[in-house]
Amino acid sequence: MTLFVNHLTHIDASVWSPTHGLMGASWHVDAELDGELGPDGMLFDFGEVKPWIKARLDSGLDHTLLVPTQAPGLQVFDCAEGLCLRTQLPYHMELRGPRQSFTLLPWSDITVADVAAHLSTELSRRPPAQVETIRLRLREEEIETAAYSYSHGLKHHAGNCQRIAHGHRSRLHIWRDGRRAPELERQWAQALDASYLIHEEDLAPQADECRETLSVAYSADQGRFHLTLPRERCHLLATPTTIEHIAAWLADKIARETHGRIRVQAFEGIDKGAIAESS
């Protein structure tokens, strides 16, 4: 017998791509479970499927940086913070942080299908009673309008959002003077895509010769984090990079640039976010 649960949860993470660099990702999770029915006529109570799978994803790959350890020019080694990742292609990046903020995968690139297969194997190792196999399907949200991916870290977050390189793929809705503005949406989604958002207060001192990079450093409950990446990939905010502040920052910037009354609905991954207005 096979049981299925669609839209079981979401995964939000960042992915290191040897062609695109640091990318935010958000995936819907659908699940199928194979096994034998118990005396109650069920394979596994629907009420328990979701918390069982979600708990394992939340304590595993969710909100980590997915690293393809066989990618060209990539090094991973132990360091005082836990693990250090150094990359060369498509740009130089160095990230140091606690081990649990990385998911190391022995591949040359990360694909959604391979991540789903990897999670399915992991979950099937110790399945609940009566369940023999668990298959996950990961899907990007279908977005016909503007979308962008970004990465960030929230040092004050009590949970895994404190990890310095976790990210999202998000819709962006903008209204100018009460009307949806698809051209502004495309323009801003393009400007933000594949970016890293920084709270200015987290900028770390750098040597004068490092004009082309920015470094971010902070300590949080899970440990110390340090990230250096190209300046051109970064946007600086005067506030923490919560979605409330991102929406307000965008609304202010766009209102100043267009001299219009601007409303921004900024999503953080799938189906949630914040709305801000500025004129």
Ligand SMILES: Nc1nc2c(c(=O)[nH]1)N=C([C@H](O)[C@H](O)COP(=O)(O)OP(=O)(O)OP(=O)(O)O)CN2
């Ligand atoms: N009000 C806000 N709450 C949270 C924000 C925020 O900007 N404003 N941000 C975060 C993190 O950035 C996080 O990445 C969001 O991930 P989320 O999926 O919400 O985290 P959970 O795993 O806790 O939620 P589930 O959807 O149940 O998996 C957190 N909060």
